[in-house]
Amino acid sequence: MIIQTSLLRKDFTVRKKAGRFRRTRTTVSAVDGVTLSVAEGEMLGYIGPNGAGKSTTLKMLTGVLTPSGGTVSVCGLTPVPQRIQLARRIGVVFGQRSQLWWDLPLAESFTLLRHIYRVPAADHAMRLKYCRSLLDLDEFLDTPVRQLSLGQRMRGELTAALLHGPKVLFLDEPTIGLDVLSKQAVRGFLGEVAAHGDTTVVLTTHDLADIEKLCRRLVVIDHGRVVHDGTLEELHATYRSKRRIVADLDASWPEGLTLPGAVVESVEGQRVTLTLEGATAGEVVARLAQAVPLRDLSVQEPEIEDVVARLYGQARE
Amino acid sequence: MLSTSTVRVLAALAGAEFRRYATYRQATFAGAFTNTVFGFVRCYTLLSVAAVTGQMAGYDPAQLVTFVWVGQGLLAVVNYWGQQELPERVRTGQVVADLLRPVDLMATFVAADVGRAGHAMLTRFVVPVAVGLLAFDFYLPAHAWTYALFAVSVLLAVLVCTACRYLVALSAFWLLDVRGAQMVWLVASGAGSGLYFPITVLPDWLVLALWVGTPFPSLMQAPLDVLVERGGTGHGLLLVAGQVAWVLVLVALGRVVQARAVRRLVVQGG
Numbered sequence: 001m002i003i004q005t006s007l008l009r010k011d012f013t014v015r016k017k018a019g020r021f022r023r024t025r026t027t028v029s030a031v032d033g034v035t036l037s038v039a040e041g042e043m044l045g046y047i048g049p050n051g052a053g054k055s056t057t058l059k060m061l062t063g064v065l066t067p068s069g070g071t072v073s074v075c076g077l078t079p080v081p082q083r084i085q086l087a088r089r090i091g092v093v094f095g096q097r098s099q100l101w102w103d104l105p106l107a108e109s110f111t112l113l114r115h116i117y118r119v120p121a122a123d124h125a126m127r128l129k130y131c132r133s134l135l136d137l138d139e140f141l142d143t144p145v146r147q148l149s150l151g152q153r154m155r156g157e158l159t160a161a162l163l164h165g166p167k168v169l170f171l172d173e174p175t176i177g178l179d180v181l182s183k184q185a186v187r188g189f190l191g192e193v194a195a196h197g198d199t200t201v202v203l204t205t206h207d208l209a210d211i212e213k214l215c216r217r218l219v220v221i222d223h224g225r226v227v228h229d230g231t232l233e234e235l236h237a238t239y240r241s242k243r244r245i246v247a248d249l250d251a252s253w254p255e256g257l258t259l260p261g262a263v264v265e266s267v268e269g270q271r272v273t274l275t276l277e278g279a280t281a282g283e284v285v286a287r288l289a290q291a292v293p294l295r296d297l298s299v300q301e302p303e304i305e306d307v308v309a310r311l312y313g314q315a316r317e
Numbered sequence: 318m319l320s321t322s323t324v325r326v327l328a329a330l331a332g333a334e335f336r337r338y339a340t341y342r343q344a345t346f347a348g349a350f351t352n353t354v355f356g357f358v359r360c361y362t363l364l365s366v367a368a369v370t371g372q373m374a375g376y377d378p379a380q381l382v383t384f385v386w387v388g389q390g391l392l393a394v395v396n397y398w399g400q401q402e403l404p405e406r407v408r409t410g411q412v413v414a415d416l417l418r419p420v421d422l423m424a425t426f427v428a429a430d431v432g433r434a435g436h437a438m439l440t441r442f443v444v445p446v447a448v449g450l451l452a453f454d455f456y457l458p459a460h461a462w463t464y465a466l467f468a469v470s471v472l473l474a475v476l477v478c479t480a481c482r483y484l485v486a487l488s489a490f491w492l493l494d495v496r497g498a499q500m501v502w503l504v505a506s507g508a509g510s511g512l513y514f515p516i517t518v519l520p521d522w523l524v525l526a527l528w529v530g531t532p533f534p535s536l537m538q539a540p541l542d543v544l545v546e547r548g549g550t551g552h553g554l555l556l557v558a559g560q561v562a563w564v565l566v567l568v569a570l571g572r573v574v575q576a577r578a579v580r581r582l583v584v585q586g587g
Contacts, residue, residue, distance in 0.1 A: 059413065062417055063416075063417075064413050064416050064417065064582065065582060066580055066582070083416065084419045084420070084421070085419070087417055087418055087419035088419045090417075092417050094413065094414070097410065097411055097413060097414050098411070098414060099414040099417065099418075101333060101337065103337045103340055104333060104336065104337055108333065108336070111329075112329055112330070112333050115325060115326050115329035115330075116326055116329070116330070116418055116419065116420055117419060118322055118326070118419075144340075
């Protein structure tokens with residue numbers, strides 16, 4: 001396992017005003033006993049609501065924060081005491097922070113990173129060429145980082161994180177604030193990186209489309225605890241996500257009509273939405289066509305947002 | 318000892334900072350202009366004091382001229398008042414990007430500051446000193462080796478100042494807002510280092526306390542006394558040795574504080 005944690009904890013002390021001069025101290029567990037194993041080459045989606053402990057976990061995995069308890073190993077190293085050695089083997093992109101030099105052109109930031117990570121010139125040139133073609137960097141390589149758009153900067157950040165050939169890539173909300181095209185570019189690129197299979201990726205995001213498109217495995221965390229660890233399909237199965245049929249009719253929906261294997265969710269004019277309950281879409285569509293004249297019809301897959309919203313809600317109850 | 322590859326990394330960081338400062342052309346010009354204007358003000362003030370007795374605190378008028386103008390040039394090189402980026406990076410949580418690089422935080426800070434000082438030496442130092450040379454009679458060192466000793470002393474002054482500012486910056490890990498600590502540093506370092514006036518005008522006991530108990534005279538008084546050959550070569554060597562000692566003390570202190578700061582680190586802003 002390239003990443004292994006056992007009962008990983010991070011407690012913070014929060015001081016609150018309790019009078020004119022008095023302060024009370026309470027301990028808040030941002031991460032509360034997270035046990036995780038990530039295999040080499042795996043692409044893991046790590047999600048949770050705001051304040052769930054995602055970024056704190058990532059900071060402990062990268063050696064920036066000292067854990068309050070538990071054990072953690074990344075690339076066979078203990079992150080905090082071996083932070084500098086670990087830094088050579090991992091790449092990190094924080095969507096809300098920058099690792100580039102604000103006043104220098106992007107190309108100079110890359111050259112500087114080559115020296116900092118002590119990458120042989122040939123390896124650096126090869127990886128930069130790969131990123132340039134996949135992320136279309138050429139048009140802004142000579143532009144100072146401060147003048148780049150958010151989408152351009154993020155493409156630069158991804159390149160910067162990969163130039164030293166890291167074994168593990170940590171991505172903390174890499175698509176935050178990006179427009180649709182930039183998101184597609186970032187996702188396409190990450191898909192390519194994952195397809196090579198030699199880089200393990202841990203992706204934290206609020207955009208569940210990132211997860212759907214990129215990650216087979218999904219870990220959901222809330223209040224510092226893991227509330228789901230498995231595939232997307234398992235998540236749907238656990239929370240019994242249901243498919244829907246939306247049908248436009250040529251007549252009004254007959255009052256009181258029921259269809260075996262489906263429940264009427266809503267009727268708006270001549271549009272009816274049915275939720276499948278134990279029957280296949282084909283069976284329900286056949287019964288529907290017999291009962292009422294159909295004009296148009298679509299089958300909707302369960303939305304991951306709905307499932308995750310329910311999951312967050314349950315975890316809070 | 319530092320390995321060749323570490324030296325290469327640090328040189329690359331220093332070079333990047335040099336290039337970065339080279340992009341701020343208008344700020345460089347404005348800074349050099351301001352230093353020059355204040356050079357005239359300070360020079361005439363100190364010369365008017367010296368005019369009464371023919372000297373001031375042991376400096377003759379030519380030595381005072383050199384003291385003032387070279388001091389004006391060194392002001393930006395040593396960089397008492399430079400923008401403090403590290404505290405801001407701690408406050409905003411941006412420091413996380415620095416800690417994720419395979420280079421020591423202090424080594425990065427020092428290398429970058431040496432790069433900045435190199436740029437300041439070629440721009441902010443040269444302009445006021447050249448203007449001063451044209452407008453006044455300088456004291457020029459009697460011995461050639463004084464120039465070499467001065468160069469070493471300036472480098473040590475930069476390192477002492479960098480190490481002091483690094484300690485002030487590290488206080489951000491505890492205070493978040495370092496304006497108070499910075500204000501104390503600015504007042505103490507300015508008055509205690511010979512930046513405003515040669516510290517020899519102060520009572521002897523205070524001068525001794527400043528030399529022995531604080532790193533401040535190492536910032537400005539030491540390189541300037543070396544250059545004007547006050548007390549001869551032996552005295553100059555003693556001053557440089559004192560600077561070396563302060564570099565060692567401050568670097569050791571910086572390492573201890575950095576280790577504690579990183580251990581207690583809370584990254585701001587999620």
